Amino acid sequence: MFHDITLQVLLEKQHSENHTIIDVRSPKEYNETTIPGSVNIPVFTDEERAEVGTLYKQVGKEAAKERGLAIMSAKLPEFVGKFQQINTPITVFCWRGGMRSKTAATVVDLMGIEVNRLQGGVRAYRQWVISELEKEDFPPDIVVMNGNTGTGKTKLLHQLAEKGYPVIDLEGMAGHRGSIFGHIGVGPNSQKEFESQLVQAMRQFHDAPFILMEGESRRIGKVTIPAFLYDKKEQSTQLFIDLPMEQRVLNILDDYQPWNHPNQFFEAFDRIKKRIHTPIAKQIDEDLREENYTQAVQLLLEYYYDPRYEHMAGQYPKEKIKAIKAAEMEGALVKIENQLVKMYPQSVNSL
Incomplete structure (x- = not known):
């Protein structure tokens, strides 16, 4: 029985x-x-x-x-x-x-x-x-991977997780990459599914000295981060990653592969083009129609995402920001690990 x-x-x-x-x-x-x-x-x-x-x-x-x-x-x-x-x-x-x-x-x-x-x-x-969420109980420090769109924050998080670092992948749990194009090529999760995965991760890392998390808005696609966790994230140390424009464009093309989803990519752009200076929006529109994705992505970064991110970054106290400047992804990963060693020497060395 x-x-x-x-x-x-x-x-x-x-x-x-x-x-x-x-x-x-x-x-x-x-x-x-x-x-x-x-x-x-x-x-x-x-x-x-x-x-x-x-x-x-x-x-x-x-x-x-x-x-x-x-x-x-x-x-x-x-x-x-x-x-x-x-x-x-x-x-x-x-x-x-x-x-x-x-x-x-x-x-x-x-x-x-x-x-x-x-x-x-x-x-x-x-x-x-x-x-569990109502307890609002999550003791570890949060170290936030932040930076302009295209700096490979999610990829860097995954690489750090593979090395044994404690990581909570909010975008993975949401099934969304966090931008206007974030739903393309992935399957969004419900709020219930997001919360289920989040609680399991919080339970897994409850006793960790710190966890790594990506800088996100309160809302990711269809789901919303619990207020207590979002507020704690916003008050935490922010590792601002700075990569050259060329590398960022390559990262975005690799992640989104717009040539596999041209119609969805164009429809997503159509929802934001009114917020972009008209001549630039017209050029992006033409580039997308002609599948000139490299230039379209660069223009989107320069005239839409970067100005928005600069405004957001200015809201954090200077003492909370740690700059991670590198020429490519491998260099950024090394510098992030070096920064974590400075912040949590005993914990990182025991990984």
Whole structure:
């Protein structure tokens, strides 16, 4: 017989052992929000869930249960087979620990696979996320990677994370790069999914002396950074990265690859061109139509992004700013690490 476990027990298992958590809800539900790190093995597809739900509303609970059982019976071998490929302890969950997770756990258990079921499902997890954010408890210092658009802040953060530095990637959690073009080529996350990933990261680095985070607006795409974390970030040390224009243009072209999304790139520009001096906006418009992306990006930086960033940078106290000037990305990475050694010598040397 499968075992019901609480969310706290599941979180402890995730921390102490290699544990697989499986979301048995439909793919659409899973993509909207889930427990970070979970795998989706759905009891019903999106269409099947809609069919069963309609029966429940229009006919009744029993009719819905019978149809659900018929659907599940037809796919049992494939469903169980996916569980048999997992060689770690397993916990399944659905929306609130109801019929879907109970059915999945029962079927898998009957096939001799040991499994737990999460009490309260995703709803219990969501309630925990909200309570964690309401505590406004995040002790580590924040060191902010700042600088003009195109200075490779996200790439530098990823390189530092690979070296073992504590990093919270807000743009990665948001599924957005933080600019008017930031949605192109990526899939935006919901506020719930963003908060779930953020709480997990805050929990992971709760006892770290510092964490690295990118300079962001309060809003990133469709999501909003919690006020307490945003305020702390704004009051923290700012590492302002300064790279030559040529390098910045190359970084942007590498990140966004506008030639793969020309229509989206043009549509995004169309939303901001009224804020750019008319002759320059006209030139950018022509460059985008002719796929002259190098010049278009440089003009966008010079006449749109850089003036906005200069205004923002002037709001930070001088004592909070550390300049990181380099000719290329590799040099910037070295200088950032040197600055972190000065600020946190014992912590950095122990990485």
